Amino acid sequence: MDRHDVQELSERIDVLLDEVQRRADPKLAAQVEELVRAVLTLHGAGLGQLLSLLDEPQVRQLAGDDLVAGLLLLHDLHPDDIATRIQHALDSVRPYLGSHAGGIDYLGIDDDGVVHLRLQGSCDGCPGSTATVRLTVENAVLDAAPEAIAVDVDGMVKDKQNLLTIEPFRPHRDGWHQLDLAPPLGQVQHRTVGGLDVLLANLAGTLFAYRNNCPACSSALHHARLDGDRLTCPRCTAEYDVRLAGRALTPAEGPPLEALPLLPEGSGWKVAIPGVQPA
Template sequence: MAQETVSAQETVSGPADWRAAGDRIDTLIAASAAGGAVARERSEELVRLVTDFYGAGLERLLGLVHEHGRLDDEVLAALAADDLVASLLLVHGLHPYGVETRVEEALESVRPYLGSHGGDVELLGVTADGVVTLRLLGSCDGCPSSSATLKLAVRSAVEAAAPEITGIEVEAPAAGGAGGPGPLVTVDSLFSRLHEAASAPGDGGSSWEAVPGLDALEPGGVRHFTASAIPVLACRIGSDLFAFRDWCARCERSLEGAVPARRLGGASGDGVLRCPGCRAHYDVRRAGACLDEDGLHLDPLPLLVDGPTVSVAVPAPVSA
């Protein structure tokens, strides 16, 4: 029987490698099942023992740094900001920030997208058994985004920041409370249990695709690219990034050549895209609503910013 070996070149040495290491471990454990149940149990026990061993070392390391007065807020922030270190600390229950702090930071990362739809989300708390409770605020103001896309944007961010949570519940604003607008989308359709599949094959769900270099887009800049065969237009208004399908709702042509401009008489920070073909105007901050014709709008796509990495949620094709 041929034996599988691992060369020095295959050891975990960089970000791309360690992100795939977990999948590789799962693959090797599954392959060990070919040797029977006993072989698989031994493989799983080996992984547990090694994990516990390194976990104890990490805990002792943090203890020593703390004893010497070096584990200050700056160091804690640096540890939490490093994806690899933060992942290891999460596995061993040693992350410097509690689950509520991490969930709030995750929500902060998607607030620019929710804000572009006139909405927001508030963290109400996390129960002892790990259920996150949120409240939706604001309204879509005619936003065309689907509940599935909004669900993907928020849920993916929360899951990445706090994988130990067991579910997400959404509390609707009280009827007539403060005279505020209703929720972004129908609450019942927005969230399902965290660990359910994001979408079934062919159901028109969405998936994330990283866009290299998009974080470097300058204010007022526009970039056209393709994500999962879908043409996309991204632009930056002030410090906020926005993305839409590169498709004019009126003339059904690309917006190639459009640049964001301030609306006449508008407030500072406004952003309007004008189609070079039919000259239709679209309000970037109002989810691409057309200013010239009611009922028309661009199709906004969620963006998720994780440090220097920006990902766009692109709809999956709908099967016939």
């Protein structure tokens, strides 16, 4: 069980309570709701008392556990406030924001629970499509701040609209897959994840994921040479910057690698696989 399971259990409780309110006698429904609230209050008070007996490093260590973090968030006991958690989440997705990587600002969360962000720079060089960036930012922010219900990202769409609104729903987990293995430092490997051939690159301990396909010649890249951040296709010698969202280096105006959203998950990583794969 992890903190996602905690969140799902919490949402399941809400669903069951709604069902009781619709079907049960009003007096009984009120008693059931009071019972659930009392149990949660008791557990939250006990957890808060436990934290009060620990010093800050110990609390931080506990908060680093995925399951415990979920419980702390559920009871509003997490040592980091929402702004800090969202900033950490944004830092984790910067490698997938292309030309926006140096400037993504957290503007705050409003009274309705909507998180407001602003992307700096143009959309040139963004990894893959707007949908890829959207999925990455959405999942990272709502993962870090389950109390939020939606995300507004200003600056994501160019020449079409000024504001891209991420609809208020929790990210669906079926598109995310756990990565149990990672390539050694300075190397690339490929894995079949969710039916997709995925290229993984390990740059000094930071993992990057791309579709295992060279945009210039359509050949696989798992035998490509990785020199620092530079990946060279073994067939057509096209070169890409792995750290900077797969941007094409040679030829300079070539299409980038297709980046796949990749986020830390406990002690490992998880990667998002598109639901429909291009032919």
